[in-house]
Each structure stands twice: as C-alpha cells, then as structure tokens.
Amino acid sequence: MTATSHPTGVLAIPSMRAQCSDAEWQARVDLAACYRLVAHYGMADMMANHISSRVPDQDGAFLINAYGMMYEEITASSLVKVDHDGTILAKPDFGALNYGINKAGYVIHSAVHHARPEVACVIHTHSWASMAVSALECGLLPITQTAMRFLKIGYHDYQGVVLDTAEQASLIADLGQGEALILRNHGALTVGRTVGEVFNWMHRLELSCRAQLAAQATGSPLAKVPQPVLEETWNNYQPGTRRPYGVMEWPALLRMLDRLDPSYRD
Template sequence: MPVHALKTSKVADLRTNVSPEEWQARVDLAAAYRLIDLYGMSDLIANHISVRVPGEPDAFLINAYGLLYEEITASSLLKIDHEGNILAKPDFGTLDYGVNRAGFVIHSAIHMAKPEIACVMHTHTWAGMAVSTMKCGLLPNTQTSMRFAKISYHDYDGVVINTESRQALVDSLGDNNALILRNHGLLTTGATIPEAFNAMHRLELSCKTQIAAMSCNTKLIEVPADVVDATYMNYQPHVRRPFGLLDWPALLRKLDRIDPSFRD
C-alpha cells in the first residue's frame, strides 16, 4: 500500500449514492487536497477547500475536520448547506468527524454571495502568512506576482467563527479571485477547482519569491506601473484560456502515479 493511502480512516465508497456530476466534483476536490499537501501548502488538519455541488446551488463539499489532506478521498468529503448543516457524511465510526466552524463561515460566505464561484481555497502557509503581515502587501516585482497586482485584502479581526463576518469577507474580496487575509493567510477562488488551485499555487510562489528577494538585503527593481498593468491584463480571463485547463489533467496523472486512493 502506498505510503499516503488512507488506512485507519477508510470509509465506504459513496460513488453509487451520488450523481455522476457530484462524484466527479468529489474526485477533483479530493485531488486538490492531495495536491495542496504535495506542494507543501497544508497545515495539519486545518484549512479548507470547498466546491459547490453541481445541481445543488445551496450545498457544497468540504473536508471532514480531523483528516490530514493526504488522507482525504472522494468518499470522505462532507456535504453541507450554507448554514453549516451536514447534508451527507460517511460513517467515520467512533471518530465521527464534523465541520470546522471557521472553515464553514469563510467558505459559506463566498458560496452564498457569488454563484459564479465554484471553488474556494484557504491556506496557512509560512510564506502566505508572512506576506499577510507586511504593510506593503504583495509586491508586483515578478511576472508571476503581477498576475495579482490588484489582489484584495481583508483586515484581521479575530478567528472567523461568527456568521456576521461573512459580508465583510465578501466585500473585501470584491470582484477579485484572490484575497490576502491580513495576519492570517491566503484565499483563492475559481469557477472550477483547477482555476482555484492554479491561482493558489501561483500566489504561494509569489509570496515565497517576495520573501526570498526581501531577505537578500539589496534594493529591489521596481517595474514601471504601466508594465505591471499590461502584464496584469495579460492574465485576465478575456485574453487567455481558463487557468488550470492544461495543468489539471497532468496533475491528476501525477497523483495517480503517486497514490490513486484519492479517487475512492
């Protein structure tokens, strides 16, 4: 058995109990969790990735609070509504995993307010948290970070466990697909799981690069504002194919080579 295969947390296969569309969403979401872990962006059992259930606008899938990202499978995901009620969950036995309150509040806020968004990702990486504490925010000092030249910010006001916080989160995100939660972490969204993952991967890389450059104790090159703006526009949806369209099949092949149990 591969080292990452689900063992003590094994749950019954749900594929015959859900629609083909929901099952595919479950497989892709489980893959996203495995990839976030594979690329060093997980935080033990904390953080969440959610996806809207196809055909069920008031429901989304999210991880059970208690599983490591490397353990998550298509069948182990929970289906909840916008108020945090569990609509479907596997039998976890005596562990009886449920939903993390903070994760539900953050993710439900965006799913409720923005029907065009299918997937929401939130991370607590060292790089993302470090940049979230900087007054300068994310600098557009590399081609990759210029994709996020107009990134949104949300000021820290405590652990997000109250539903009253939802509107403020939505207002802070605005029309962007990425948000830096100050003194907290990173958040990306997408019309698809591949889009949201691609954004998170590149945002994380941007944060790491900024920290590396700022650590060298040398003056950084500032790119002219008009060049930053033009580069930013080159990353917008109307000028290119959707992000993740080519990446995702390759990433799934990578996971299948490492450990295909995410599909269970």
C-alpha cells in the first residue's frame, strides 16, 4: 500500500505498526502528538523545523518528520527512522511523493542524540517570538517568573544554514548539559528525557519570548528582579529540585488531542 491523498486533504499513510516494537510504536505516537501540539500552540513553521525522538530499543536510531508534511498532519506511521549518520532505516511508502528527510534537521538532531544519550527528544522551532528574541543582542531577559526558569540558557552564534556537520561540535558545546538553547538569528532548541518534558520546556520558552517582546513593545522601563531572587527561582525550576516536567501535563495534552483529532495515533 502506498500513500494516497484524499479529496478531504488527508494524506493516507500506510500503517507502520506491524514493523515496530511496542516501545518504538509508543515513541512514534508520542512524537506525532508533539508535532500536533507544536502546531496547535502556534510554534510551527509549515514543513520546516523538526522534532526528533530516540528509538528506545534500538541504539543509534531516532525518529524525525518526513520533509514535505505539515506538523498538523504528522502521524505515528509517517515518521522516518534514521541513524546518526543520516541513513534512513525505515519509512512508509509515500508513493510518488517519495518524502525523505531534511539535512539541516538531521545535522542538528543527530548531534544532540549522539552527544546526550539521556536525551529522548529534541525540539527545534522558528516561531516568530523565538526568532525575534534570537535576534536581540540582550537575548532572553529574566523579567517574568517563567523566563527565570531560563536564567542560564545557552546561546549558539549563527553560522549559516546548518548543513555542515562541522558545526555540530560548537552546537553541542553551547548546549552543554542544559535543556534549552537560543540559536542566534535563527530560533530555539530544547531537549528532554521524555517527549512530555521537552514539550514543556519549549512551551515555556515560547511564552517567555512572547512576554518579553510584549513588554519591550510598550517602551516602558522593565522592572528588575534582584540577582539572589533570580538564582533562587531558577533553582526551584531545576529537574533535581522538582518533579520531572510533563508528568502531569502530558496525559492531559494527549486527551486534548484525542478530542480534537486522534489521527496522530495512526
């Protein structure tokens, strides 16, 4: 069976369920849900950008979107499985569309998955808010409680479209052991130990960027918070201080998606 486009605008993708272990299928479902959520919350850039998820029971393999599909139509079966070298290990039959993967996405995501084995999922966005903040010399300011969570966020200088694997080393160095990175003049990146965790990081980063831009747009002076309070608030948000992010939110987000459109599970 090959992919077909119906008059309703839905791209019918042959199921990959029989070709996957239970662990991989669950990873596919969660990753497809993450794509839908990023679109739902206004952080998608049509078919650009990527979210990737490590295949739990296959070393060196991760799942990523087919280059040519919108975030809002990603399903568990439409995801492409690749290794750290960019070799496609498995994908559905897209028929005449013959979708592959985007090289820039592979370069960024493979670097993170290779260097940070504890990371299960990586989100990279070009949202209007993250792009705007990435272009500001001041970067992300800790002017709201939500933004204080990113007090020690990393920054990666722009080196052009990420097509050269030579950039991977500096990208990983700038990310360090953190959960979030501002890609200067580009966008944002977050990582997490679960899909629910990384979505939580990106959602909060997006809110921080939007709030900062709204505050700066007024032209009024920004209220400053004492450094000791910033440090204490940052510490309260750290993974070692509180329960892991996404534990409570993810099931509720999946219920919302199931009410809106459960086709991501296919």
